[in-house]
Amino acid sequence: METMASRFALGAAKEQEINVVLKKAGDANIADLLNCNAIAIGSPEYFGTMAGMIKDFFDRTFEAAQEKTIGLPFVVFVCAGNDGRGAITQIERIAAGYKWKKALEHLRVVGALTKEDMAYVEELGQTLAAGVDFGIF
Numbered sequence: 001m002e003t004m005a006s007r008f009a010l011g012a013a014k015e016q017e018i019n020v021v022l023k024k025a026g027d028a029n030i031a032d033l034l035n036c037n038a039i040a041i042g043s044p045e046y047f048g049t050m051a052g053m054i055k056d057f058f059d060r061t062f063e064a065a066q067e068k069t070i071g072l073p074f075v076v077f078v079c080a081g082n083d084g085r086g087a088i089t090q091i092e093r094i095a096a097g098y099k100w101k102k103a104l105e106h107l108r109v110v111g112a113l114t115k116e117d118m119a120y121v122e123e124l125g126q127t128l129a130a131g132v133d134f135g136i137f
């Protein structure tokens with residue numbers, strides 16, 4: 001997941017007008033959330049759902065963010081051993097609670113990350129950033 005997140009951020013940083021903040025969920029806080037124009041959530045699938053620290057980020061920010069991040073464009077990228085759909089579904093359900101807007105198709109990588117996967121995740125980051133820059137989401 002760390003590799004995927006780094007490549008996503010690398011892609012997003014190609015858009016020069018966009019300031020990219022890459023944080024582990026445990027280090028991210030409500031200020032990060034209130035100050036962003038889009039959010040990408042990356043998580044491994046653990047036990048059929050998102051990693052605990054991603055859930056913790058949602059638990060810590062939901063109340064303060066309520067009604068303040070409506071329409072925030074978001075995308076999810078997940079790595080998994082054999083499935084990954086549970087993590088995406090659960091993150092989408094929570095995102096619906098925040099009333100975020102799905103910006104792009106979520107990415108699910110099953111098994112070892114290939115060069116193609118890494119190129120794709122980088123492109124996903126750039127696409128999200130370009131969309132924010134051009135105001136299309």
Ligand SMILES: Cc1cc2nc3c(=O)[nH]c(=O)nc-3n(C[C@H](O)[C@H](O)[C@H](O)COP(=O)(O)O)c2cc1C
Pocket residue numbers: 001002044045046047048049079080081082083084
């Ligand atoms: C505790 C644990 C639970 C896991 N549960 C699932 C699961 O429910 N579904 C799945 O597809 N993979 C599962 N996996 C495999 C991970 O999703 C996969 O190895 C992923 O690449 C881990 O990313 P990471 O190396 O960044 O932690 C699990 C792995 C661990 C360690």
